[in-house]
Amino acid sequence: MDKVREAAMAARSKDVRNRWFLSAPALLVIFVAAVGPLFVMLLYSFMAKGDYGDVRFGEFSLDGWFSVFFQRDLFDDTFGLADAHIAIIWRSIKLSLSTTILTLTLGFPTAYFIAMRPARNREIWVFLVTIPFWTNLLIRTFAMQQVIRNEGLLNNALIWLGVIDSPIQIMYTDTANLLGMTYVYLPLMVLPLYASIERLDFRLVEAGYDLYATRLQVLRRIIIPIVKPGLIAGSILVFIPSLGAYVTPRVLGGGKNMMLGNLIEMQFGGGRNWPLGAAISITLMALVMIALLIYVRNASRNGGGHA
Amino acid sequence: MPSPKFDIQAQPGFSFVALFTFFALYLPIAALVVYAFNDSESLSMWGGFSTRWFVSAWNNTAVQDAAWRSVLIAVWSAVLATLAATMAALATTRSPNYRGLTFKYAMINQPLMVPEIVTAVALLIVFSRIKVWTGYSGLGYLILAHTAFCIPFAYLPIRARLESMDLTLERAAADLYATPWKTFRRVTLPLLRPGIVAGFMLAFVTSLDDVVITEFVKSGGQDTLPTYMLGQLRRETTPEINAIATVFLAVSVLIVVILFLLNRRRQ
Numbered sequence: 001m002d003k004v005r006e007a008a009m010a011a012r013s014k015d016v017r018n019r020w021f022l023s024a025p026a027l028l029v030i031f032v033a034a035v036g037p038l039f040v041m042l043l044y045s046f047m048a049k050g051d052y053g054d055v056r057f058g059e060f061s062l063d064g065w066f067s068v069f070f071q072r073d074l075f076d077d078t079f080g081l082a083d084a085h086i087a088i089i090w091r092s093i094k095l096s097l098s099t100t101i102l103t104l105t106l107g108f109p110t111a112y113f114i115a116m117r118p119a120r121n122r123e124i125w126v127f128l129v130t131i132p133f134w135t136n137l138l139i140r141t142f143a144m145q146q147v148i149r150n151e152g153l154l155n156n157a158l159i160w161l162g163v164i165d166s167p168i169q170i171m172y173t174d175t176a177n178l179l180g181m182t183y184v185y186l187p188l189m190v191l192p193l194y195a196s197i198e199r200l201d202f203r204l205v206e207a208g209y210d211l212y213a214t215r216l217q218v219l220r221r222i223i224i225p226i227v228k229p230g231l232i233a234g235s236i237l238v239f240i241p242s243l244g245a246y247v248t249p250r251v252l253g254g255g256k257n258m259m260l261g262n263l264i265e266m267q268f269g270g271g272r273n274w275p276l277g278a279a280i281s282i283t284l285m286a287l288v289m290i291a292l293l294i295y296v297r298n299a300s301r302n303g304g305g306h307a
Numbered sequence: 308m309p310s311p312k313f314d315i316q317a318q319p320g321f322s323f324v325a326l327f328t329f330f331a332l333y334l335p336i337a338a339l340v341v342y343a344f345n346d347s348e349s350l351s352m353w354g355g356f357s358t359r360w361f362v363s364a365w366n367n368t369a370v371q372d373a374a375w376r377s378v379l380i381a382v383w384s385a386v387l388a389t390l391a392a393t394m395a396a397l398a399t400t401r402s403p404n405y406r407g408l409t410f411k412y413a414m415i416n417q418p419l420m421v422p423e424i425v426t427a428v429a430l431l432i433v434f435s436r437i438k439v440w441t442g443y444s445g446l447g448y449l450i451l452a453h454t455a456f457c458i459p460f461a462y463l464p465i466r467a468r469l470e471s472m473d474l475t476l477e478r479a480a481a482d483l484y485a486t487p488w489k490t491f492r493r494v495t496l497p498l499l500r501p502g503i504v505a506g507f508m509l510a511f512v513t514s515l516d517d518v519v520i521t522e523f524v525k526s527g528g529q530d531t532l533p534t535y536m537l538g539q540l541r542r543e544t545t546p547e548i549n550a551i552a553t554v555f556l557a558v559s560v561l562i563v564v565i566l567f568l569l570n571r572r573r574q
Contacts, residue, residue, distance in 0.1 A: 015402070016406075019399070019402065019405070020398070021398075022395065023394065023398040023399065023411050025391040025394060025395075026391040026395035026458050026462070029387075029391055029451065029454050029458065030415065030418065030458060031414070033451045033452045033455035034417055034421070034455045034456065035417055037426070037429035037432065037433040038425070038426070038429050040429065040432055041425075041429040041432055044432055054435075106324060106328045106331075107328070109318070109320070109322075109323075110324065110325040110328040110329070112318065112321050113321055113324075113325030113326075116316045123571070128329060128332075129332070130567075132332055132333075132336065134512055134559055134560075134562075135336075135559045136515075136533060136552075136555060136556070136559060137516065137518065138518045138533050138536055139339070140336070142540060142548070142552060143338065143552075145540075146335055146339050146342060146549075147334065147335045152338075153334070153335075183331070183332075186332065190328075202315060205316075206315050215319060219318055243422065244422025244424050246423065246519050247518055247519060250537075251540055260424075261422070261424040265424065265428075268428055274432065277428060278428070278432070281424070281425045284424075284425055285421060285422065285425050288420070289420075292420065
């Protein structure tokens with residue numbers, strides 16, 4: 001009997017060993033070109049900055065982390081808050097939340113609409129949402145620029161309609177960032193929402209109406225609570241990439257309306273302050289991890305998300 | 308009690324918002340495509356229908372270069388990522404939980420969790436040092452970086468396919484004295500093929516579309532089509548950029564449509 005069990009255990013541990021060999025290439029590539037560099041960056045954030053970019057290797061310093069939130073006054077050497085950085089962090093959070101709310105406002109009815117189509121047509125509608133999702137983000141941002149620039153579609157249409165006399169400046173404002181990110185990340189909201197709404201049991205809705213609920217009450221008290229996991233999944237899926245957005249604010253927001261991604265880039269370009277750039281990157285990552293944790297906690301409480 | 312005509316699924320205004328959303332989703336893309344056929348030099352005026360910007364983009368050596376490099380990197384990274392992802396999927400499915408399985412999931416999905424800009428600067432830090440140490444500054448860095456973030460995209464459909472696969476056929480093969488390798492080649496692999504094809508295509512599109520990581524990892528003169536376009540967007544653009552974007556769009560849409568049809572046939 002023991003021998004049989006031993007043989008089974010040997011076979012099992014051999015199987016597990018084979019499984020490690022099989023997954024080795026993927027793990028190795030991701031370690032070398034994704035996870036590992038993050039650890040190196042963490043080290044860099046604690047080093048002194050070099051004069052022409054890079055760092056002074058092995059020279060420990062907290063300046064990078066210090067300058068994320070504080071700045072030293074040049075004249076009297078006192079400390080003050082780094083207003084510019086805090087403004088950018090705050091703008092990133094604010095814009096990401098606004099983007100999430102706007103995508104939700106547009107995405108919820110859209111997902112609902114798709115879920116209510118006859119079953120054989122739904123696939124086509126979902127596909128229509130998927131196409132923009134799989135096309136290049138830069139191209140979609142550029143496409144948005146065609147609509148909102150001063151001689152763009154929107155301004156031309158408004159002037160033609162007589163609503164305005166001269167173009168409204170949308171490009172290079174926070175509104176441009178907001179519209180661009182909403183446009184670019186909208187599919188990320190619609191898809192998980194649709195997955196939730198599609199499974200909605202309409203007998204519950206019917207029961208609500210039988211009990212004299214209004215449409216708004218049915219929506220608020222029955223539909224939304226049931227599809228909440230999809231709602232949260234969609235919100236997180238939009239919030240996270242918005243927070244780390246780089247291309248959209250660079251193309252639409254211009255230099256004055258930087259977000260965290262652009263602030264990071266600056267430290268590695270003209271700013272030549274790699275430790276600070278590394279520290280901001282890690283701050284951004286921490287913000288993302290917090291959002292993810294909220295999602296995971298919520299998903300496990302709801303018995304698995306629908307993302 | 309609701310009247311027989313009362314539609315319990317209806318919500319006021321929802322269809323309107325939904326149709327507006329679809330309109331808003333496609334209007335900018337339509338504008339971009341239409342302006343690619345604009346004869347006028349400037350983007351603001353319509354100067355009649357013309358395909359001259361496509362011709363000029365086609366003859367632009369910088370564009371040719373960038374396009375070729377994009378495809379080269381995408382093919383290499385998609386092949387490598389699909390290979391690694393297939394092996395990893397075989398190693399992480401159809402088994403009782405074992406120690407390290409969660410770790411593997413976390414590692415494979417890691418590129419999806421971290422903002423691209425963060426990975427991009429981390430790679431810049433590491434690769435710039437390696438470039439100095441080794442003196443090598445070829446496309447290898449870009450291919451390696453792309454392979455890493457393509458793995459999760461290739462992994463998803465392959466794993467999904469494996470998990471829904473029937474184990475009895477493989478058992479039958481083993482009962483008929485097939486070696487494990489033969490079982491894999493003659494039974495598992497053919498059954499897995501749709502997943503692998505889907506994974507490869509997702510990886511290919513993902514690599515082709517990448518801007519941020521490429522922008523930070525590339526050495527001088529290693530523009531891909533997206534980073535070339537990003538550079539052009541800094542200045543006044545001509546409809547040539549629209550023409551390039553239109554062709555790029557067409558290729559992406561084509562790939563996605565093929566994926567959709569493959570998926571549909573399978574069902």
